[in-house]
Amino acid sequence: MLVGATARDVLLTHVFGLEVRRATHDVDFAVAVKDWDQFEALRTRLITSGTFKDDGRAKQRLYYKGESGEYDYPIDLVPFGEISKGSDEVAWPPDLKTIMNVAGYEDVLAAAESVEFAPGFVQKVVSIAGLAILKIVAWSDRGRENPKDAQDLIVIMDSYAYAGNFDRIYDVDGVIEAGDNDPDAAGVYLLGLDIRQVASANTLNVLTQIIERDFDRLSTEMVKPLRYLENVEERVTSRLRLLQRALT
Structure with missing residues (x-):
């Protein structure tokens, strides 16, 4: 399953024709495996x-050989599924010191989109609501070192109304009213409702705890790429509150 910022670009830009503010060259694939032997067998085949x-160095990273013949495309493989042994984390052998949070991955796989990249070549891509789940979890995991997940989250929130959801804003009971008749704000509320449909009870609990615990820090990181806009702090804060409200 394609996840991460490349999935964001595929869905928002190439499927729905929306502009994305932050370009990416990284490609992330989430792979469901039962144990480390199966994961290593996959890496070895590749x-x-x-x-x-x-x-x-990075245990999850490979490089893909591009048309130039150089290995210049980073590919990250994220293992999840039975390998986590019922936990929300995977610990990389042999020292188990590298730990990755994989909360929500099984949920978003079940709701993934099938996208045809070329005739006959169909790949599972995380849905936009599923990507929002993974971005919140990833930000909690690594946000102090890297704010990109928070910045991707605000892109998703700002775009959701226009990513095939505009009619739903008016058709789903209470959504346009929740956004005070502002389609952009209503799109954020609808995103929260859709996340509730994708997430298990455990994942939903993880998300609500992250937002409640770290609301101020998360909203601050979301604002940073938009500081040039008028009243952006108020807008981002109110929309994050709206997302939080929809999740609960």
Whole structure:
């Protein structure tokens, strides 16, 4: 399943024709595996194909050989599923010191979109609501070092009304009213409702705890790429509150 910012670009830009403020060159794939042996077997097959090479440092990263013949496209593989042994985390062997939060991955796989990239080539892509789930979790996991997940979240929130959802804003009971008749704000509320449909009870609890605990820090990071806009702090804060309200 394609996840991360590339999934954002595929859906928002290439499917719905929306402009994305932050470009990305990273490609993230989430792979459902039962254990580390199965994950390593996958990595080995990719590397021995000659099309990928090992990063040598980051345990989840490979590099894809592009048209230039150089290995210049970073690919991250995120293992989830049975490998987590019922936990929301996976710990990378051998020292188990590298830990990744995979809360919500099984939920978003069940709701993933099928996108045809070329005739006959169909790939699972995380839905936009599913991507919002993963972005909130990822920001909680690594937000102090890297604010990109918070910045991606505000892009998703600002775009949701126009990503195939405009009619639904008026058709779903209470949505346009929740946004005070502002379609952009109503889109954020609808996003929260859609997240509720995708997320399990456990994942929903994780999301609401993150937002409640770290609301101020999250909203501050979301504002940073938009500081040039008038009243942006108030707008971002009110819309994050609206998302929070829809989740509860």
